Amino acid sequence: MNRTTYTPKDFAWTAWTVADIKKLAPEILAEKKARLAVIKKINPEERTFENTVYALEASDHGLTETILKIDLLQNVSPDKKIRDTAKQTIETIEKQMITVEHDPKVWAALKDYEVGSWREERKYLEAEDQKLFRDMFLEYKRMGFDLPPMKQKHLKALEQRLAKLSNEFRHNINAHEDHIVATEEEMIGLPERYKQGLKKDKQGRYIVTLAYPDYHPFMELAQSEAKRKELAEKFLKRGGAKNMKVLEEMLAIRAEHAALLGYKTHADYQTELRMAKSGDAALAFSLDLLKKVEKGGKADLEELRALKCEMTGNKKAVLHFYDIAYYGNELQKRRFHFDSEEVRAYFPVARVLEGTFKIYSTLFGVTFEELKGFSLWHPDAKLYAVKTPKGEVLSYFALDLYPREGKYGHAAAFGIIGGRSTEFLGDDYIAPFATMVTNFTKPSSTHPSLLSHSEVETFLHEFGHIMHCVLTTARHSSQSGYHTSWDFVEAPSQMLEHWAWGKKPLALLSAHHETSKALPASLLNNLLESKRHLLRYATLRQLILGIFDLTLHTKKNPPEPNRLYRDLVKKHAGIIMPKDSLFPAGFGHLDGYDAGYYGYMWSNVYAADMFTRFKKEGVMSKKVGADYRTWILEKGGSIEDIELVKGFLGRKPSNKAFLKEIGASK
Numbered sequence: 129m130n131r132t133t134y135t136p137k138d139f140a141w142t143a144w145t146v147a148d149i150k151k152l153a154p155e156i157l158a159e160k161k162a163r164l165a166v167i168k169k170i171n172p173e174e175r176t177f178e179n180t181v182y183a184l185e186a187s188d189h190g191l192t193e194t195i196l197k198i199d200l201l202q203n204v205s206p207d208k209k210i211r212d213t214a215k216q217t218i219e220t221i222e223k224q225m226i227t228v229e230h231d232p233k234v235w236a237a238l239k240d241y242e243v244g245s246w247r248e249e250r251k252y253l254e255a256e257d258q259k260l261f262r263d264m265f266l267e268y269k270r271m272g273f274d275l276p277p278m279k280q281k282h283l284k285a286l287e288q289r290l291a292k293l294s295n296e297f298r299h300n301i302n303a304h305e306d307h308i309v310a311t312e313e314e315m316i317g318l319p320e321r322y323k324q325g326l327k328k329d330k331q332g333r334y335i336v337t338l339a340y341p342d343y344h345p346f347m348e349l350a351q352s353e354a355k356r357k358e359l360a361e362k363f364l365k366r367g368g369a370k371n372m373k374v375l376e377e378m379l380a381i382r383a384e385h386a387a388l389l390g391y392k393t394h395a396d397y398q399t400e401l402r403m404a405k406s407g408d409a410a411l412a413f414s415l416d417l418l419k420k421v422e423k424g425g426k427a428d429l430e431e432l433r434a435l436k437c438e439m440t441g442n443k444k445a446v447l448h449f450y451d452i453a454y455y456g457n458e459l460q461k462r463r464f465h466f467d468s469e470e471v472r473a474y475f476p477v478a479r480v481l482e483g484t485f486k487i488y489s490t491l492f493g494v495t496f497e498e499l500k501g502f503s504l505w506h507p508d509a510k511l512y513a514v515k516t517p518k519g520e521v522l523s524y525f526a527l528d529l530y531p532r533e534g535k536y537g538h539a540a541a542f543g544i545i546g547g548r549s550t551e552f553l554g555d556d557y558i559a560p561f562a563t564m565v566t567n568f569t570k571p572s573s574t575h576p577s578l579l580s581h582s583e584v585e586t587f588l589h590e591f592g593h594i595m596h597c598v599l600t601t602a603r604h605s606s607q608s609g610y611h612t613s614w615d616f617v618e619a620p621s622q623m624l625e626h627w628a629w630g631k632k633p634l635a636l637l638s639a640h641h642e643t644s645k646a647l648p649a650s651l652l653n654n655l656l657e658s659k660r661h662l663l664r665y666a667t668l669r670q671l672i673l674g675i676f677d678l679t680l681h682t683k684k685n686p687p688e689p690n691r692l693y694r695d696l697v698k699k700h701a702g703i704i705m706p707k708d709s710l711f712p713a714g715f716g717h718l719d720g721y722d723a724g725y726y727g728y729m730w731s732n733v734y735a736a737d738m739f740t741r742f743k744k745e746g747v748m749s750k751k752v753g754a755d756y757r758t759w760i761l762e763k764g765g766s767i768e769d770i771e772l773v774k775g776f777l778g779r780k781p782s783n784k785a786f787l788k789e790i791g792a793s794k
């Protein structure tokens with residue numbers, strides 16, 4: 129297969145001006161319409177896979193890449209005008225593209241093909257081509273084109289109402305403001321640096337808001353139990369009573385929407401295109417895991433309660449919801465007594481990068497080379513080529529590691545150019561390009577950028593997404609890279625996080641930034657030990673949230689959300705939540721991750737299971753790495769995810785490894 133290679137000219141888009149970007153929305157939409165028009169015109173009896181299904185897939189070629197480039201600039205351009213224009217352009221395209229794609233004639237074309245030559249062609253089409261058709265057919269079917277016109281109209285009205293409610297739900301959470309005031313004495317436990325960042329009221333008391341940078345340190349460090357209680361209770365009211373109303377209506381509309389399309393529940397609708405396949409399967413998975421984790425999770429909490437008894441001198445002390453973060457932090461300090469700042473000194477970014485490259489190139493049999501003479505959106509962003517051992521270019525990626533004004537504030541991988549064949553059955557392949565965006569501490573004149581251990585883990589995770597993008601060999605771009613099922617997409621990266629917790633890889637990833645010395649054994653051991661800290665409780669909590677979400681979206685008449693949440697937490701964690709709390713109103717995941725929150729644990733279970741092969745055959749094993757590349761990274765969404773995992777493991781997957789990993793197996 130011949131791969132395209134890129135020259136600096138191919139990155140000219142990184143210097144797009146406001147005027148350049150403004151032109152793109154009408155161009156993209158016109159081009160898409162023109163391409164669809166050609167497909168719609170074909171006579172039913174002349175429809176083939178290539179002129180209909182593949183043509184629909186190809187109707188995005190080039191256009192998706194352009195949209196993703198604009199989206200990247202919206203997130204990383206140093207120029208506010210560019211970011212703003214890019215944002216508006218993306219919004220315009222998204223809004224109008226729905227109307228363009230929501231086309232009954234495209235659906236008719238797919239149906240004509242289904243009753244026509246599909247019956248013959250399916251006998252010899254490649255498996256990934258068949259999957260492309262089935263997925264595409266389903267996606268269009270889910271738009272409701274098969275319904276009578278009146279019902280289609282109703283469906284659309286429901287979708288519009290849902291979009292409005294979803295905005296409202298998010299807005300009510302984001303706009304919710306509240307705070308507590310705390311005297312100097314009530315701030316005991318909090319560092320000076322934290323206090324200096326807070327505003328004060330007229331009496332000179334500190335104002336602690338519900339914003340995460342205020343909230344989390346306070347809950348972990350404030351000695352004052354009364355103040356922690358006050359702040360946590362306010363936090364549990366985010367979104368307010370009005371969001372409970374919004375949620376109630378959202379749940380009802382989602383259920384009606386699913387029923388109209390012929391699904392038993394909204395969870396069935398949501399999971400149909402995912403690995404779980406049904407709401408019941410997702411719920412059964414979560415409940416089964418819960419049964420196995422509950423005891424361990426409660427034991428973790430009992431340990432915190434014992435610590436509270438010891439620290440307060442009250443033998444009958446009760447562990448409250450506002451105590452968990454505080455005693456969790458205390459226990460961690462006592463048990464693993466290491467200073468995370470001390471650890472940081474061993475992870476200068478250059479060493480982490482070098483180590484990551486070494487690990488991934490050993491495992492996946494490729495090399496990475498920084499390319500000079502290419503200019504990207506900012507001097508901090510560096511371009512690399514991924515090459516075969518013979519020096520042939522496979523793909524490209526960029527790293528944009530440090531924060532700057534207006535830049536995307538978290539860590540993420542952006543796939544920009546998806547790998548794909550240039551033609552239906554061609555030998556030429558478009559080289560993928562992806563970008564990793566993070567916000568690690570910038571190097572200063574005296575210090576290099578030093579990463580915390582959790583940032584090292586993030587590095588390995590996000591770079592795993594990059595590998596997924598750039599090692600793909602899938603023929604169709606909608607199936608390439610990380611275009612897997614939504615509940616599987618994190619698993620390949622979660623699997624690669626394990627390298628942050630192994631002695632061998634850590635030796636490659638760390639070296640003191642001044643002395644180049646390795647992590648001292650005691651520090652290393654403490655660090656590795658700390659992985660399991662409250663892990664069973666953390667898992668239990670995730671499962672409870674997943675079950676809460678699924679229950680709301682699988683029951684015909686779901687229980688009142690607030691009561692459901694309180695009951696679940698009480699029953700499975702033994703923690704009493706205040707009666708007047710409004711947790712569901714502030715649980716933003718109910719919009720966007722609806723009937724999807726289970727996915728965090730779902731993918732973690734597969735990640736842990738996949739790691740068993742490396743654990744057994746060696747974390748630096750070229751053989752296992754090559755299998756991982758072939759089965760998991762290269763295939764993307766071209767076959768069912770479960771088949772990927774089975775192919776790699778050579779057996780049916782199980783949750784045993786996960787339970788063992790978190791310390792919850794018998």
Ligand SMILES: [Zn+2]
Nearest residue numbers: 589593618621
């Ligand atoms: Zn991720």
